[in-house]
Amino acid sequence: MNDNDTLKYKKLKYEDIKDVIEKLKDPNNITRSYLTELFSNRQGKRDDNGKIEVLPARFRCTDYFDLPAGVLENQPQAIKDTTLGIFIFNSLVINNAFHGKVSYQNAPLNDDNRDDLIDKIGLFILRDQISVQEFAVFCNAIVWLGYQNELFMPGVSLELVIPNKEIAKLKVKLLNEHKHLTERKVMSNVEVAEYADKIEKPLIDKAKELSENNYAGKLFDLGKPTIKNQYKNSNITNGPIMDPTTGKYKINVNSYNEGINDWNFDVLANKSVIASYSRGVNTQVGGTYAKYVGILMQTVVAGPKGSDCHTTGYLDFLVTKFNKSTIEFNYAITPDSGGKEVVLTDTMLNGLVGKRIKMRSPIFCKNPKCLCNHCIGDRTYALGIKNIGLTGNIPFDSQKNISMKAAHDISVKPYNANVEEFIAFEK
Numbered sequence: 520m521n522d523n524d525t526l527k528y529k530k531l532k533y534e535d536i537k538d539v540i541e542k543l544k545d546p547n548n549i550t551r552s553y554l555t556e557l558f559s560n561r562q563g564k565r566d567d568n569g570k571i572e573v574l575p576a577r578f579r580c581t582d583y584f585d586l587p588a589g590v591l592e593n594q595p596q597a598i599k600d601t602t603l604g605i606f607i608f609n610s611l612v613i614n615n616a617f618h619g620k621v622s623y624q625n626a627p628l629n630d631d632n633r634d635d636l637i638d639k640i641g642l643f644i645l646r647d648q649i650s651v652q653e654f655a656v657f658c659n660a661i662v663w664l665g666y667q668n669e670l671f672m673p674g675v676s677l678e679l680v681i682p683n684k685e686i687a688k689l690k691v692k693l694l695n696e697h698k699h700l701t702e703r704k705v706m707s708n709v710e711v712a713e714y715a716d717k718i719e720k721p722l723i724d725k726a727k728e729l730s731e732n733n734y735a736g737k738l739f740d741l742g743k744p745t746i747k748n749q750y751k752n753s754n755i756t757n758g759p760i761m762d763p764t765t766g767k768y769k770i771n772v773n774s775y776n777e778g779i780n781d782w783n784f785d786v787l788a789n790k791s792v793i794a795s796y797s798r799g800v801n802t803q804v805g806g807t808y809a810k811y812v813g814i815l816m817q818t819v820v821a822g823p824k825g826s827d828c829h830t831t832g833y834l835d836f837l838v839t840k841f842n843k844s845t846i847e848f849n850y851a852i853t854p855d856s857g858g859k860e861v862v863l864t865d866t867m868l869n870g871l872v873g874k875r876i877k878m879r880s881p882i883f884c885k886n887p888k889c890l891c892n893h894c895i896g897d898r899t900y901a902l903g904i905k906n907i908g909l910t911g912n913i914p915f916d917s918q919k920n921i922s923m924k925a926a927h928d929i930s931v932k933p934y935n936a937n938v939e940e941f942i943a944f945e946k
Contacts, residue, residue, distance in 0.1 A: 528737075530600075531584040539578075543607055544590055546615040546660070554670050557603075580604030581737050592619035601625050611664055616657035620649060627740040642844070645901045646865065676735035682754045682776050686725050690755065693718045694772060705767040711759045714770060722755050723747055760790050805919030812911040819908025821899050822889035830894065832883030836876050843868040848898035851878040862897055 533540070539557070542548045558580060563572030586598040586606065591614045605625060613621050620643065626632045640657065643649040694701055700714045726746050730736030739746050751758070757771035771786045773779075779787055833852065847868060850860045853876050860879065861867070884894035890907070892900070899907050 529579070529582045531578075531582050533584050533587065536578075536584060536603075539603075540586075540590060540606065543603075544610050546611045549607060549611045551667055551670070554607075554667055558670050578603055580607075591623065593617070593621060594623035598623055598625050608664065612657060612660040615660055616653050617643075617649060618653075620653075627737075629740065638844075642847070642865070645848070645898065675738070676733055678729075678733050679735050679738075679750065680753070682774060683726070683729060685729065686722055686755060689725055690718075690722055690772075693721060701770055701772055705762065705765060705769060706759065707767070711768050714759060719751070719756065719758050723751060726750060726755065757787070757790070760786050761793060762786075762789055763793060802919050805915045805917075805921075809912045809915035809919070812915060813909060816908030816911045817906070819906075820889050821895060821905050821907050822886055822891045824892055824900050826886070826889075826891040827893040828885040828891040830879070830883045830885045832880070833877035834880045834883075836878040838868060838871040838874055838876060840872050843872060846878065846896075848901065849878055849896040850893045851876045860893065 561574040563574045583602045588597040593614045753775045759768040769786050771783045879894050884890045
């Protein structure tokens, strides 16, 4: 195997790794020593000069294969192109905790996929489909596995921390072709969008293409770091930066690796100010409004379980595949309920997609001192929350966290929209 081969993801034949998979499907066999044996370089013999031979790891966690049906309880169907790392996660964490109740997760555990998984597990707990004990096994297993990641997680490679020559060559070509976008001037929104489309996008696409043949490129699949933020700013270009004195944009064609010049010093100084402002000033907006809401809503409480104010007000609600999970546990009159209120369940909502229902809502509750069970639904009681008004802080705390995170990514992200999209949104 030459050096270039070690940078490529390998597809393995299941017959060649069947013994490994058979061992890994028992979570009791997933130990630090066995993970070390599979994914870490090993010490070989010492030669006559005292130099120790380093034996390459047997596998990478990114090596992939086709998994036959039924190897684990949570994958009754065959899985195409799963990786050794994902299989270990499913065996030790998902299947070990839930024994087939949560399906095989054949995707990188990035922010979006992790949040989706947690949301799914949370709903299963509310529906009493998963016990607290099973959730405890899940938590313990995922924490333990997290501490072993250094054994088989690809680290940052040299190619990810220095500018790539192919990208640098393409960048020079694009800058020469679009000189009107890189002149020393304040840019309009249209020019910012054009710079992103004509210069940044081809460079980022090239970086994505090159990262696919780099073992460390798998880090980008996790979303931290990202090609569009960390890699772009460090190794490609800063691109458009807002000038807070004019509200317009200026271009810094340099990346951080290319350094600061007299012609871009003010632009980068502005970038530092904007990043600090998000954390130091904007965070107080979310924090302040969270306090206002806490004071205003602290007396809003849930009434006794089973309470009903018998209001005649209902929301005329269209059920879609996007909102159905948000109204589970609510009370409503459906087309098939014969004019009676029913509690909306996951199974019921699947059959209501595209249909209109009459749904109970707190805005119509007639109780003077509390909100009745039928108006707020059953979710609150399943969660054990009585002082439901205090949950109003959640969106403002989220806004505060977004402002703090904005310090790490203030890149300009143009969006191409047309009139039809705005009309559809308004509807």
